[in-house]
Amino acid sequence: MKKTAYAALMCLCALLWSAGESLAEFDAQRAGFSILSQGEILPYKVMGAFAMPGQNLEIRETKAKTINCKSLSGEGCFERKSDDHWTFKCPSAPGLYPLLITRKDAGAEMTLNLFVMTPFSSLKEGRLNGYRIGQYPAVDKRKLPIYKLPQGFVEVTEENRGALVSPHFRLQQFLCKQQGSYPKYLVLRPLLLLKLEALLEEVNKQGIAANSFHIMSGYRTPYYNEAIGNVKYSRHVWGGAADIFIDENPVDNMMDDLNGDGKINYRDSRVLYDIVDKLYGKKWYERFVGGLGNYKKTSQHGPFVHVDVRGFRARWGD
Structure with missing residues (x-):
């Protein structure tokens, strides 16, 4: 009798443990369908998109399935080109305009947080509405296209700073660390967001529970980048790089053990570095190929890893 009761108890414990494990599993927040927009395939329930005033934003369902679209703000204008293809005429005023995309046959939906940017031409004497940007470095025409001047800047306000730009990252995480009041401005590439989401999912697959990465440095204005003595062609200046670490246990603005x-030292950042580096060569990872660096702890910061989407492989650090 005792053995039977003990076995039943163990079975119950196993079920409860299994349920707990399931609840703790990382949720990548995939939408159940994907769209193609601005050259990127977007598979998540929420994503950021960045466009210019008056631009026609193309949205296509990747498997030619019927989708419906609407503007949650009531601003802008959608036009249906076909069942799987829509265009959205962006409003003329910079700001955040959420778009809802649904695929009824899959019972799924996606929110596209569309940021209409402030044009680069609005930059006067290195400033936008008083916020100091500085001067983008001149680039030889023979240089890679990744060094083209940004078309515009995302205006970040106290109201929109918490907006999701992907399932596990918010706009404010990518702000430059320089001082200044709102509105602030940044450049952010959707490909970087997609890479960070892919890396976060991989980290969790490797047994490290993380709900997000701590973004120690995202976008840097040319002004700030020069002030801290960094190289002038840093990918941070073009919104395509992030210095990251895992800060979950405890949450203390420092890399976890x-x-x-x-x-807490470079051996911990090396764990993260190795997880990222081992993805190189995988077919699905090809579009995310870029720079990867491991940085030691200093008196100013803890250990961290640099990742970017420059389009070719580069490695540095211990």
């Missing part, structure tokens, strides 16, 4: 040796 990922290797479990009781110390």
